[in-house]
Amino acid sequence: MLRFGIIGTNFVSDWFVGACRRSGVGEPVAVYSRDAARGRGFADRHGLSDSVGSLEALADRVDAVYVASPNLLHHEQSSRVIEAGRHVLCEKTLGATAAQTRDIFDRAHRNGVVAMEAIRSLYDPAFDIIRERLPLLGPIHQVHFDKQQYSSRYDRFLAGERLNAFSPDLANSAAADIGVYCLEPALDLFGAPRGARGSGVLLDNGFEGSGVLVLDYPGMTVTCSWSKITTSSLPSSIHGELGTLVLDSVSSPARITLEWRDGVSEVLLDTPRPGEADNMVHEVRAFADLVAGGTGDPRREAVSIGTRELIDRYLAGLSSAG
DSSP states (O other): OEEEEEEOOSHHHHHHHHHHHHHSSEEEEEEEOSSHHHHHHHHHHHTOSEEESSHHHHHHHOSEEEEOSOHHHHHHHHHHHHHTTOEEEEESSSSSSHHHHHHHHHHHHHHTOOEEEEOGGGGSHHHHHHHHHGGGGOSEEEEEEEEEOOOTTHHHHHTTOOOGGGOGGGTOOHIIIIIHHHHHHHHHHHOOOSEEEEEEEEOTTSOEEEEEEEEEETTEEEEEEEESSOOOOOOEEEEESSEEEEESOSSSOSEEEEEETTSOEEEEEEOOOOOHHHHHHHHHHHHHHHHHHTSOOHHHHHHHHHHHHHHHHHHHHHHHHO
8 A cells, every 4th residue: 555645735636535546546644735724734634644834844754745735846846856766646737848758758767656646547347348349449530639618717717816726837738737738648548649730828027828739740740729718628539541449538538438430329428427527536546556566657657748848839930929
């Protein structure tokens, strides 16, 4: 049973506590917060034994650390935990840049520990269904992955509040927060593209609020669209010459159908919509498996680095165009 420390006291950390306990392979035991009262409140609320004020104290109490702080802090905090000899499961994106992401993995390799990016959808069994059925579609030419999630904080931003969720100074962006749920499955399923072109919307403070990247593959284009300032009920889809896979959600699929070219439809998955914590259980188990095996997953590490490279180039292009 892995003893987990938690960095961050927001709602995502709340989800993680529940997912960790339901996973059967981990137990959250301590939390780190620079705000002692907030940390103690989180620990009391979830029945954790310790609330600490330093990363060193956290590392002393645990086997692994879950990092759910703002993106800007991921590299520093993950690096310090790794150098203390502890495994790291870090929320997306693992680093605020591709260089930071590579460095985290390099540090983990040198220290003999596991670093993994917490992109929960890739470890959902629903994606195994997608991977298994891809060959049935014949040559694939068009893929559309879409996730638009109107932020609960956006109205406050529009009213004049300056919030962390919309602060470019914290290495935040819609691409890093929402777009990864489209980009990482694309690279996981199809590999690195040979090129990409994109466009996006910058808010008045320079924050990227929504965007689109079209990934170029031989004989195929993958369109990834995302937003924190609009919402959508559009499905995602993978189109081959023989049929199309339709996903009700690219981040947490509950219904997947295979639409054959002749009009016949086959339901591959039809389950109640999973809660966020339910969807996280699978990544906790996958992380524990890597820890037990003593090494990270090179293919998934390449997906994390490649996705962050795409985001970096996309955001740089938006800034120069703006």
